[in-house]
Every structure is written in C-alpha cells, then in structure tokens.
Amino acid sequence: MSSQDIPEENLPAEQDHAHGAVAVADEVHPFADPGLPPHEHRIQDIDERAARRSERMVALLFTVSMLATVGFIVSYVTIPHDKNIFVFPIGRISALNFALGLTLGVALFCIGAGAVHWARTLMSDVEVADDRHAIAATPEVRAKVHADFREGAKESALGRRKLIRNTMFGALALVPLSGVMLLRDLGPLPGTSLRHTLWAKGKRLVNMNTNQPLRPEDIAVGSLTFAKPDGLEETDEEFQNEMAKAALMIVRLQPDNIKDKRELDWSHEGVVAFSKICTHVGCPISLYEQQTHHVLCPCHQSTFDLSDGARVIFGPAGHALPQLRIGVDSEGYLQALGDFEEPVGPAFWERG
Amino acid sequence: MSTAANDTSRARGKAPAGERIADWADGRLGIYSLAKANMRKIFPDHWSFMLGEVCMYSFIIIILTGVYLTLFFHPSMNEVVYHGSYVPLQGQTMSEAFNSTLHISFDVRGGLLVRQIHHWAALIFLAGMFVHMMRVFFTGAFRKPREINWLFGFLLFVLGMFTGFTGYSLPDDLLSGTGVRFTEGAILSMPIVGTYISYFLFGGQFPGHDFVARFYSIHILLLPGIMLGLMVAHLILVFYHKHTQFAGPGKTNNNVVGMPLLPVYMAKAGGFFFLVFGVIAAIAAVAQINPIWAMGPYRPDQVSTGAQPDWYMGFAEGLIRFMPGWEINFWGHTLVLGVFIPLVIFGVVLGAMAVYPFIESWITGDKSEHHILDRPRNAPTRTGLGVAWVTMYMITLVGGGNDLWATHFHLSINAVTWFVRIFFFVGPVIAFIATKRICLGLQRRDRDKVLHGRETGIIKRLPHGEFIEVHEPLSQEQLHTLTTHTQYAPAEIGPAVDENGVERKVTASEKLRAKLSNAYYGEDNQIPKPTSEEYKEITSGHGHH
Numbered sequence: 093m094s095s096q097d098i099p100e101e102n103l104p105a106e107q108d109h110a111h112g113a114v115a116v117a118d119e120v121h122p123f124a125d126p127g128l129p130p131h132e133h134r135i136q137d138i139d140e141r142a143a144r145r146s147e148r149m150v151a152l153l154f155t156v157s158m159l160a161t162v163g164f165i166v167s168y169v170t171i172p173h174d175k176n177i178f179v180f181p182i183g184r185i186s187a188l189n190f191a192l193g194l195t196l197g198v199a200l201f202c203i204g205a206g207a208v209h210w211a212r213t214l215m216s217d218v219e220v221a222d223d224r225h226a227i228a229a230t231p232e233v234r235a236k237v238h239a240d241f242r243e244g245a246k247e248s249a250l251g252r253r254k255l256i257r258n259t260m261f262g263a264l265a266l267v268p269l270s271g272v273m274l275l276r277d278l279g280p281l282p283g284t285s286l287r288h289t290l291w292a293k294g295k296r297l298v299n300m301n302t303n304q305p306l307r308p309e310d311i312a313v314g315s316l317t318f319a320k321p322d323g324l325e326e327t328d329e330e331f332q333n334e335m336a337k338a339a340l341m342i343v344r345l346q347p348d349n350i351k352d353k354r355e356l357d358w359s360h361e362g363v364v365a366f367s368k369i370c371t372h373v374g375c376p377i378s379l380y381e382q383q384t385h386h387v388l389c390p391c392h393q394s395t396f397d398l399s400d401g402a403r404v405i406f407g408p409a410g411h412a413l414p415q416l417r418i419g420v421d422s423e424g425y426l427q428a429l430g431d432f433e434e435p436v437g438p439a440f441w442e443r444g
Numbered sequence: 445m446s447t448a449a450n451d452t453s454r455a456r457g458k459a460p461a462g463e464r465i466a467d468w469a470d471g472r473l474g475i476y477s478l479a480k481a482n483m484r485k486i487f488p489d490h491w492s493f494m495l496g497e498v499c500m501y502s503f504i505i506i507i508l509t510g511v512y513l514t515l516f517f518h519p520s521m522n523e524v525v526y527h528g529s530y531v532p533l534q535g536q537t538m539s540e541a542f543n544s545t546l547h548i549s550f551d552v553r554g555g556l557l558v559r560q561i562h563h564w565a566a567l568i569f570l571a572g573m574f575v576h577m578m579r580v581f582f583t584g585a586f587r588k589p590r591e592i593n594w595l596f597g598f599l600l601f602v603l604g605m606f607t608g609f610t611g612y613s614l615p616d617d618l619l620s621g622t623g624v625r626f627t628e629g630a631i632l633s634m635p636i637v638g639t640y641i642s643y644f645l646f647g648g649q650f651p652g653h654d655f656v657a658r659f660y661s662i663h664i665l666l667l668p669g670i671m672l673g674l675m676v677a678h679l680i681l682v683f684y685h686k687h688t689q690f691a692g693p694g695k696t697n698n699n700v701v702g703m704p705l706l707p708v709y710m711a712k713a714g715g716f717f718f719l720v721f722g723v724i725a726a727i728a729a730v731a732q733i734n735p736i737w738a739m740g741p742y743r744p745d746q747v748s749t750g751a752q753p754d755w756y757m758g759f760a761e762g763l764i765r766f767m768p769g770w771e772i773n774f775w776g777h778t779l780v781l782g783v784f785i786p787l788v789i790f791g792v793v794l795g796a797m798a799v800y801p802f803i804e805s806w807i808t809g810d811k812s813e814h815h816i817l818d819r820p821r822n823a824p825t826r827t828g829l830g831v832a833w834v835t836m837y838m839i840t841l842v843g844g845g846n847d848l849w850a851t852h853f854h855l856s857i858n859a860v861t862w863f864v865r866i867f868f869f870v871g872p873v874i875a876f877i878a879t880k881r882i883c884l885g886l887q888r889r890d891r892d893k894v895l896h897g898r899e900t901g902i903i904k905r906l907p908h909g910e911f912i913e914v915h916e917p918l919s920q921e922q923l924h925t926l927t928t929h930t931q932y933a934p935a936e937i938g939p940a941v942d943e944n945g946v947e948r949k950v951t952a953s954e955k956l957r958a959k960l961s962n963a964y965y966g967e968d969n970q971i972p973k974p975t976s977e978e979y980k981e982i983t984s985g986h987g988h989h
Contacts, residue, residue: 126920201723410780
C-alpha cells in the first residue's frame with residue numbers, strides 16, 4: 093500500500109490541527125505538564141482497506157471459533173472415552189481429553205482474540221481524560237450526616253437509658269454462644285485415644301503385604317518390612333484410624349550394631365520394630381538406608397538412626413520414633429509384648 | 445400531564461426494542477443512573493493492569509467448572525470397591541470420594557478435561573493474585589484511598605490458598621491425604637487447644653470418616669461464598685475509586701486518562717475472559733495435572749516420595765521442612781516449637797503483607813489521595829522491602845521442594861536444607877540492600893537524563909580536538925514524567941520543649957516514626973529529583989554535555 097492511495101483528508105497531518113494544543117513549558121516551569129499528546133492514527137483510521145482487512149480478520153477468528161465448537165461436539169460424540177493416542181512430545185494421552193480441550197480452547201481463544209483485535213484496530217483509540225472527585229464527602233455533607241446521626245441517636249435514647257444499652261450489649265454478646273455450643277459435637281474429646289494403639293501383649297505382627305504373621309527368620313538383614321497388628325483387616329470400619337497409629341516398620345540389625353541399650357532389650361535377635369508414623373507431622377516413614385540403618389521420611393526429610401533408638405539425626409522431627417517391644421510366641425511368631433510406651437505420631441500439647 | 449404521558453408512551457411505542465427493554469428496566473431498577481456513571485467510564489491502559497483480570501476470570505472459570513464437578517463428585521469417605529474402567533485399580537478398596545473422582549476422570553466424557561481446567565485455573569488464580577499483589581505493592585497502588593481494597597485483595601489471596609487446599613484434598617488420594625495428615629500434625633502442635641481442634645475438625649481421630657464431607661462444604665460453599673462477596677466488593681471499589689494510572693503527559697492526580705468501558709474495555713476485557721479460558725482449556729488438553737489414579741487411594745501407612753503440595757502451599761511446606769525439630773517438655777506438656785513456630789511465621793509473613801499500607805502511611809503521615817502510581821525506583825525502601833519479602837517467599841519455596849532440588853541437581857538434602865535455613869534470614873537482607881542500591885542508581889540515572897539529556901551514542905570531535913558525546917535533551921513529555929513524583933522529607937522529632945519552654949515528652953512511637961521516616965526518605969535513601977533551578981542553570985549555561 094502506498095500513501096498516494098489514501099485520501100488527503102485522512103492523512104494525519106491534515107487531522108491533527110484540531111487535536112489538543114501542546115502546552116509549551118515556560119521559563120519558570122521547565123517541567124510543566126505539556127498535556128495529552130496528540131492522537132496518533134492507526135493505519136485503520138486512515139485507510140479504509142486496512143480497516144476492511146481488520147474486519148475480515150475479526151470475522152475469520154469468530155468463524156474459526158464456531159468451527160472449533162462444532163469440532164468439540166463431533167469429538168464428544170465420535171471419540172471413545174477410553175482411546176489413547178500418542179502425541180509428540182507429551183506421550184500417550186487420552187484422545188478425547190486432547191480433542192475436547194483443544195477444540196474448546198480454540199473456540200474460546202478465537203472469540204477473545206477476535207474481540208481484542210476488533211477493539212485494538214477498529215474501535216476508537218482516542219485517549220480521553222475523566223475527572224476524579226475526592227472520595228471523602230464535602231464538609232457540608234459531612235456536617236449533615238453527623239447531625240443526622242446525632243439526632244437519630246438522641247431519639248433512640250440509647251445514650252440516656254443506660255440500662256437498655258447495657259442489657260442489649262449483653263444479650264448480643266451472649267447469643268452467639270449458642271452457635272459455639274452447637275459445634276461441640278463436631279467430634280469427641282481426645283481423652284487418651286492418642287496414647288493407645290491396637291498393639292497389646294500377645295498381638296502378632298502381620299506382614300502388610302502378604303497378610304501372614306511374621307517369624308523372625310522372615311526378616312533378612314537389610315530389608316524393611318511393614319507390619320500391622322493381627323486381626324486388623326482392610327475392610328474394618330476403623331482400619332484407617334487404627335493404621336494411622338499402629339503402622340509398624342521392622343528391620344533386622346546385627347545385635348552388636350545396636351547402640352542403644354533399651355533398643356537392644358526390646359528387640360528380638362536383632363529384629364527391631366518401630367512406629368512407622370513420623371514424629372514430625374505424621375507421614376509414614378518409608379525410605380531405609382540399609383548400610384547406615386537410617387530411615388528417612390519422604391515428606392519432610394526427618395532422618396532417624398534405627399541403630400540408636402531411632403533418634404533424630406536430621407530434619408524437623410522433634411523426638412525419636414517410638415519402639416514396640418517384641419518377642420516370639422510359643423509358635424515362633426513375632427508378637428508385641430505390650431502397646432507403645434509413648435504416643436506415636438506427631439507431638440501434641442498433652443503428650444508430655 | 446396526560447398529554448405529556450401520551451407523548452412519552454407514543455415515543456416509546458416507536459423506540460427500538462432494546463431501548464424499550466432498557467426503559468422498562470430503568471423504571472424498576474434505575475439502571476440509567478448506574479449506566480450514566482459507568483458505561484463510558486474511563487480506564488487507563490497498561491499491561492500490568494491486566495493481572496487482576498487474570499485472577500477474576502480464572503475465578504469465574506473455577507466456579508463454572510466447579511459446579512459441573514459437584515454434579516458427579518460424591519463427598520463421602522464410605523469405603524467401596526472400585527469397578528470402573530481404570531484397570532489397575534479394579535478391585536481396590538477406596539473411599540467413595542476417590543471412586544467418584546476416578547469416575548469423573550475415566551467414565552464421564554469431558555470429565556477429565558473439566559477437572560484439569562478446574563485445577564489449572566486454581567493454580568493460575570493463585571499465581572495471578574500473587575503477581576497482581578506484587579504489581580499493586582511495587583507501584584504504591586495500595587495507598588489512600590485504596591488500603592481497604594488492598595485488604596480485600598489480601599483476604600482473597602489467603603482464602604484462595606485455603607480453598608485450593610480444601611479442594612485438592614477432596615479426592616482423598618494418597619498425595620492429598622498426606623497433605624491433610626500434615627495439617628493434622630500442624631494443628632496438633634498448637635498449645636492447649638491443638639488436640640481439641642484436631643478432634644473437632646476430623647470428627648475424632650485422624651483420618652476419621654468426616655473430613656471429606658466437611659472440606660467439601662468449606663470448599664464449595666463457605667470459602668467461595670465469602671470470596672465471591674469480596675471479589676464483588678473489590679471490583680465495586682475499583683470502579684468507585686477509578687483506576688490508578690502511571691505518570692505521564694496530561695495525567696494528573698485529579699484525572700484518569702484512557703479509553704471508555706463501552707466499547708473498548710467491553711471488548712478488550714470481555715475478550716480477555718475468553719483468552720484466559722481458551723488458554724487454560726488448551727493447557728488442560730495437553731498438560732496432565734493431579735493424576736490421582738497414579739497415586740492411588742489414601743492410606744495413612746503409605747506414602748510416595750517427592751510429595752509436593754500445590755505451589756501456593758509450598759511456602760507452608762518449606763517453613764515446616766527447614767525448621768529444626770525443637771520440642772520442649774514441661775509439667776506433663778509438650779510445646780512443639782518445631783511445628784508451631786512455622787505455623788506462626790506463616791501467619792506473620794502473610795499478615796505483614798496485610799498491614800504494610802497502614803505502616804507506610806503512618807511513616808509518611810500523608811493523608812492525601814494517591815491516584816498516580818509510583819515507579820518502583822522512586823520508593824527505594826518500599827521496593828527493597830517488597831523484594832526482600834518475595835526473596836524470603838521464594839527461598840521458602842526452595843525449602844518446600846528441598847528433596848526435589850536434591851534429586852534433580854544431585855545435591856545433598858542436608859546441604860539444601862542448611863542453605864534454606866541460613867538464607868531464610870540472610871537472603872532478604874541481601875535482596876533489600878541490593879534492590880535499594882539499584883533503585884537509587886536508577887533514580888540518579890533519571891536525574892542525569894533530566895539535567896543532561898539522553899546519551900545518544902554519537903561521539904563528536906570538537907574543532908580543538910576534544911571528543912564529546914552528544915546528549916539529546918528530553919522531550920517535554922519525558923521531562924514532566926520523570927520529575928512529577930512527590931518526594932517526602934523525613935519526619936523530624938519536634939522541638940524538645942513546647943511553646944512555653946516546658947520540656948515536652950517525646951514518645952517512643954514518635955522516635956520510631958522519625959527513625960523509619962529517615963530510613964525511607966533520609967539523605968542517602970532517596971536521590972533528590974532535579975529542581976527547575978538546577979535545570980535552568982545547566983540549560984542556560986554553556987550548552988549540553
């Protein structure tokens with residue numbers, strides 16, 4: 093396009109005479125505000141063909157949107173919901189999700205792009221100034237409101253009849269208590285429930301994976317075994333609540349490697365059982381380093397030394413993992429010799 | 445009277461349908477006075493003013509998709525056995541919540557798409573609010589009269605975090621359940637009331653049978669209801685205050701320069717909703733998010749490695765990860781500082797953001813309205829504090845992903861944790877000092893540009909052999925823009941004696957205010973902008989250098 097094709101009267105030089113006369117800074121105010129700069133014309137403002145190109149572009153975008161919506165409906169009807177396709181570089185993904193998402197995305201995006209292009213190229217882009225008004229009221233309004241309030245307050249006699257005022261405040265202060273009371277049955281009181289688990293004297297240690305009672309010889313040096321108390325089944329109503337406290341991890345150490353005296357006493361032939369629930373905020377600890385006998389909680393990286401009473405050697409946990417005292421019963425199965433002696437899991441105010 | 449009535453009715457009879465409907469509505473709702481004030485309302489243009497729109501639109505998208513999800517989601521912790529079409533989990537015991545989320549993902553056509561749009565939009569909503577708040581902070585847009593709107597925005601951000609948290613906990617999958625367990629541990633750490641709050645929240649022992657249903661009503665009704673109200677109030681105030689603008693020719697504290705709502709911003713902002721929705725839909729088409737089927741149902745005795753919350757909770761996660769495990773036992777009680785201190789810091793760091801506008805206005809003592817935005821460089825101390833805050837936030841995010849940093853960059857987890865422990869304190873200080881210096885440098889540069897013009901890069905040799913660089917004087921527009929900001933003088937402690945010569949008591953708060961004011965506006969803490977006299981002296985003298 094060359095400028096000769098544009099009608100004379102549309103050229104910027106011809107138009108801008110009328111537009112905001114620019115203030116010239118004088119000697120006293122070299123930084124004076126020159127006022128709004130003159131409006132700069134876009135090609136669409138001066139050349140009708142450019143404007144028509146913009147119009148076609150906007151219409152094209154809206155049309156693409158319509159087609160994409162049709163595509164969405166077609167995809168919904170024709171693509172089976174369990175079909176997977178390979179899309180580079182994402183990999184194997186659900187074909188239906190891919191098609192629906194892209195068609196919906198295009199349908200929406202093109203409406204937006206069309207509207208913005210329309211606004212930017214065809215709608216007036218002349219900047220105009222609007223006045224602001226102070227947010228605060230004028231002194232007269234302020235005085236009027238204050239006077240009205242005083243009058244209303246006086247008519248209520250609230251300030252004069254103190255008995256009404258005080259009893260009203262009392263009643264309003266008390267009435268929400270009913271709402272607070274109603275929250276009481278959100279849950280039972282803790283009592284000592286955080287101190288007890290399902291473990292008790294004579295409870296067998298059952299392998300979490302095989303669901304079979306464990307014998308000491310099942311536990312090899314270097315392995316990490318998870319156990320639950322005998323009798324607790326996945327289908328039990330309280331399974332999740334009980335597992336949240338009773339989950340156990342079992343490792344076998346060389347008895348000579350056990351540095352902590354009590355740990356050795358509570359072990360059986362080097363087999364030691366510790367609570368699996370981290371004493372930090374309750375994640376199940378599941379990373380075992382067999383060479384160092386360290387276990388690491390994958391959530392917040394608290395690290396415990398299983399050969400030294402499971403004391404904390406790194407990370408945010410505040411105290412050692414509780415140990416379960418174990419032995420074998422007459423049939424040679426590992427059994428608990430009692431419950432944990434201290435609460436398992438995260439510390440709490442009443443823990444002591 | 446009757447003639448006039450007839451005239452109007454006849455005029456109405458001829459009017460186009462749209463006009464008649466508008467007249468009908470105006471007679472009942474008074475929409476014309478509303479439209480008079482707002483239809484051609486002027487909004488200034490700047491790319492950063494779009495950030496708030498991203499938040500608003502993603503919030504709307506979240507509500508739309510969320511309503512759809514409620515049609516299929518079962519907020520129940522009853523245990524069921526899975527028989528759906530995702531083969532690897534068939535026969536597994538899981539909660540109905542998890543089961544119905546699998547159903548949405550695999551058996552409802554488009555269900556996965558809506559779930560992914562919902563989750564992606566939530567991440568974008570929170571990220572948008574974060575960046576939008578930074579924009580408002582660094583440009584000083586929170587100053588009078590907008591402090592309350594800053595608080596509304598702050599509440600939206602905080603409530604958004606908790607809405608997000610309660611939302612991603614609903615599927616009852618292994619990852620989110622771990623997050624809920626963390627929440628239980630954090631609640632338990634609260635002195636005196638922690639255990640009780642935990643039992644009331646979970647309906648007894650963790651995990652119990654109630655939290656999904658409870659989180660559900662919090663997630664879909666309570667919090668979004670409050671947020672919707674806050675967002676409407678936020679918008680009403682934006683309209684009422686009229687939008688802020690950057691300094692420039694023709695732009696003053698008493699006007700607002702831009703383009704009208706109808707048609708330009710109807711089209712631009714309305715179109716922008718579709719752009720945001722379209723982009724999020726496309727993301728949801730190609731980028732998987734929260735694949736709960738890969739994690740499996742929640743079990744309190746199971747966990748996966750690399751467990752991460754959604755990004756906006758990474759801050760809380762970081763605090764809890766790098767805090768040393770302090771615990772104090774006394775008189776049969778335990779003070780779990782290792783968890784409780786992070787909980788307090790979490791509140792303090794967020795709260796600092798909420799109260800900042802009030803602190804700054806106390807220091808400046810400025811009671812006037814501000815509608816012209818600051819350039820960050822022109823408020824070096826504020827900008828420094830903001831960058832320090834962001835630095836602390838980011839370092840804490842690194843702490844929240846310390847395991848991922850360790851595994852991805854082959855670092856020691858202990859080293860990463862110690863880095864975060866140290867730089868949580870040191871990082872913000874360094875950031876503050878560096879930012880402030882950069883701001884002051886930029887102020888000096890602006891001053892130079894005003895007084896000596898722009899360096900053109902053209903080297904000229906003078907007849908006597910001297911080389912000079914040609915400086916081009918700034919245009920009137922630029923001169924005005926670079927010198928229009930106000931600079932405060934540091935507050936001083938008044939005279940030690942009053943007008944009667946009696947010794948006056950100088951309060952501690954007065955001393956503190958003077959000290960802080962000096963730190964903000966004292967001699968080395970801002971570069972005086974060029975005065976007309978300086979400018980005239982240089983320009984009228986021996987020409988440009």
